[in-house]
Amino acid sequence: MSHILSIQQLGKTYASGFEALKNVDLDIRRGEIFALLGPNGAGKTTLISIVCGIVNASAGRVLADGHDIAREFRAAREKIGLVPQELLTDAFESVWATVSFSRGLFGKPRDDAHIEKVLRELSLWDKRHEKIMALSGGMKRRVMIAKALSHEPKILFLDEPTAGVDVELRRDMWAMVRRLRDDGVTIILTTHYIEEAEEMADRIGVIHKGELILVEEKAALMAKLGRKQLTLHLQQPLNEVPQGLNGYTLELADDGHALVYTFDTQTEQTGIGALLRRLNELGVDFKSLQSSESSLEDIFVNLVRSRS
Structure with a gap:
């Protein structure tokens, strides 16, 4: 199976001297669901932020579907969607406008049919004309996912996607993740609900104090440890x-x-x-x-x- 994301000797040291990532090597297979686990402060969000172009690495190289995220940043970022932990949306925009605008940020031509498909899958179609500020927290989380999918990425990062959402929404989101994987999208998720990783993931990675201490097939890990x-x-x-x-x-x-x-x-x-x-x-x-x-x-x- 080919690798859609290749992380090589990735490091991040802040001006204070704090070493958030230490020589991380990780290959993500095309079409898999990969769960990255670790305690708070382990380096999960730093790793994701570097791959998504939000934070600059101190060392190492990342290839997204063959594109170097530093030298070919436009092509690389076009391949990546991110659902961050924080609910970052324009409160005064409508659902339709904010999702359509996100697609345009990646240089993609207007495609109303695709936006409609995404909104329907996330049960947002009936709320497409509502202002973001009028939505519940769970619906805002759905909007964040819709924005991440607006430009048809091949790699989707879900950083604590079910934090603070109800059981029904959590189940809907994981059903959607399975459909995306079936459509060929590679999913990398972080979660503190470890039972979700146990149910969903094909492989498990554990990061601790900036070091990737384990990467294993889920079934093999359960059998071994x-x-x-x-x-x-x-x-x-x-x-x-x-x-x-x-x-x-x-x-x-x-x-x-x-x-x-x-x-x-x-x-x-x-x-x-x-x-x-x-x-x-x-x-x-x-x-x-x-x-x-x-x-x-x-x-x-x-x-x-x-x-x-």
């Missing part, structure tokens, strides 16, 4: 894990009323059968058992903590 747990709810509480179970990764929970066994998701032989037999031999009885598996949020938190 995920954990499974079996919780046995005991008939009688224990004060400590019996000595005869030293070969298992076990810990007590619920004031000794539960025994938790953790095992690797990559291992075909879980050892559960042997553990249950050993418990029976030791006279440890349980009344029920429950299995659980690590979420992407668990993996993300553990990764960041290990680097802090």
Whole structure:
């Protein structure tokens, strides 16, 4: 699969000496949904701002669909749409006027049919003549997305796109993201709703303190770093894990009323059968058992903590 965005040795150091990005290398595949995760201040927005031409890099190179964002900035930016965190719109303009104007900023000829299509997909068609200031926060977010799509970009950045929006709008937005991906648009998103990244993304990147510490296929990441747990709810509480179970990764929970066994998701032989037999031999009885598996949020938190 070809790369539509190539980031090479990208760095950003501010006049204060703060190093916001440190030699970031990242290739984004054409037509994928890529989730960039990281705590506040990790460098996500700085990275996006450099690619979109808002912030100048201190070092490195970025190619957008083969165009250098510094030397061929007009051609590069024509390929990119951005939905920023902030709701930046002209409050006194109508929805139709502000979206049409955004298309013109990229040198695109007037195309009323395309603008209508975008507004209909975002449920904005009935509000096309309303002033931005009269819209709700969720509708303003939809207008920001419409502006980003007005010039038919091949790469779309969504920087915290669902922050502060209701559940219905969030679902509508992710349905729209899937349609865009099906139409060949490459999506790069940042989000603090990690369950969204787990559901939507093809690949996951984690950035921390300006460094890209991990890029992995979502399924491979879940298999590699995920954990499974079996919780046995005991008939009688224990004060400590019996000595005869030293070969298992076990810990007590619920004031000794539960025994938790953790095992690797990559291992075909879980050892559960042997553990249950050993418990029976030791006279440890349980009344029920429950299995659980690590979420992407668990993996993300553990990764960041290990680097802090």
